[in-house]
Amino acid sequence: RDSVASRGLGDVYKRQYKSSASMNKRMFLALDVSSADKATLALWRTQNLALPFKVIEPNNFHVTLAFLGLLANNQQTNLQALINQHHNDIQQHLKLLLPEQTYSLQLSKVGYFKKAQVLHLMPEHSPNWLMYLNTTLVELSRSSNITLEQKRYQPHLSLYRKVKPALTDTDFIIENTAIKHAMCIKSFSLYHSYSTDSGVKYFPVKTWKL
Numbered sequence: 001r002d003s004v005a006s007r008g009l010g011d012v013y014k015r016q017y018k019s020s021a022s023m024n025k026r027m028f029l030a031l032d033v034s035s036a037d038k039a040t041l042a043l044w045r046t047q048n049l050a051l052p053f054k055v056i057e058p059n060n061f062h063v064t065l066a067f068l069g070l071l072a073n074n075q076q077t078n079l080q081a082l083i084n085q086h087h088n089d090i091q092q093h094l095k096l097l098l099p100e101q102t103y104s105l106q107l108s109k110v111g112y113f114k115k116a117q118v119l120h121l122m123p124e125h126s127p128n129w130l131m132y133l134n135t136t137l138v139e140l141s142r143s144s145n146i147t148l149e150q151k152r153y154q155p156h157l158s159l160y161r162k163v164k165p166a167l168t169d170t171d172f173i174i175e176n177t178a179i180k181h182a183m184c185i186k187s188f189s190l191y192h193s194y195s196t197d198s199g200v201k202y203f204p205v206k207t208w209k210l
Contacts, residue, residue: 024070026193029137030062031105031130032207033157037061037183041107041121045159049110049177051168053119054161060202063105063155065134065188068146079144080190080206083137087208090136094210097129103185103210105130110177111156112163112170119163119170120156121179130155133188133210186210 033041042058071079083090095101107121134153141148163170189204 024072025076027068027071027076027205028191028193029065029068029141029188030191031065031155031185032187032189032204033061033063033183034186037181040181041157041159044179044181048179049119049159049173051119051160051163051173053163053168056158056160057199060200061157062191062202063157063183063185066137066141066148068141068148071146075144075146076190076205079141079146082140082144083190083206083208086136086140090133090208091210093132093136094129097132098127101210103127103129105155105183105185107157107179107181107183110174110179111154112174113156114165117161117163118158119160119173120158121181122154122156126153126155137188 038058038061041061045055068079094103105127106123108124109122111120111122112118113120131153134155138148187207187209189207191202192205193200193202195201
């Protein structure tokens with residue numbers, strides 16, 4: 001089902017951007033969230049955390065590995081080529097970290113980014129395989145002449161944008177909202193973030209299996 005939906009979205013994306021190959025694109029690397037997990041988390045949000053803020057559409061659910069900003073075509077091409085080149089090594093190293101090869105991410109806390117005004121879900125602890133993947137992809141991005149912010153990596157899945165503390169007690173929500181959901185992660189992608197009449201869309205330009 002995920003692959004069919006992706007092909008349909010891909011056809012629309014290609015029609016929209018077929019003449020824009022030279023444009024700079026706002027891009028990021030992220031863990032892919034399955035359709036089943038997206039549906040489960042969207043239902044949990046409706047039942048447990050319905051708030052009057054800008055909702056992140058379930059189709060846009062993801063866990064960012066590295067925000068890349070605006071990329072020129074050559075930067076995107078170089079990054080994809082570098083990840084392709086190192087993909088097998090990445091997979092082999094992940095197997096050493098997690099021999100059972102079940103890449104699970106346990107979402108167990110609600111968090112709030114005050115500056116970005118984003119309410120999100122996050123793990124209590126970041127697994128070793130995820131930290132390795134983040135570190136490796138950040139290094140490959142910098143090797144592609146992409147400038148990244150120097151800050152501690154905090155994996156998260158965004159639920160709401162434009163969350164203003166004056167309108168809700170974010171501390172109370174964080175302390176009193178319980179969740180325990182384990183996502184099964186099978187791949188990561190290079191995403192293009194672009195605007196449409198119906199809002200922001202994220203399209204996976206290239207996907208790599210874990």
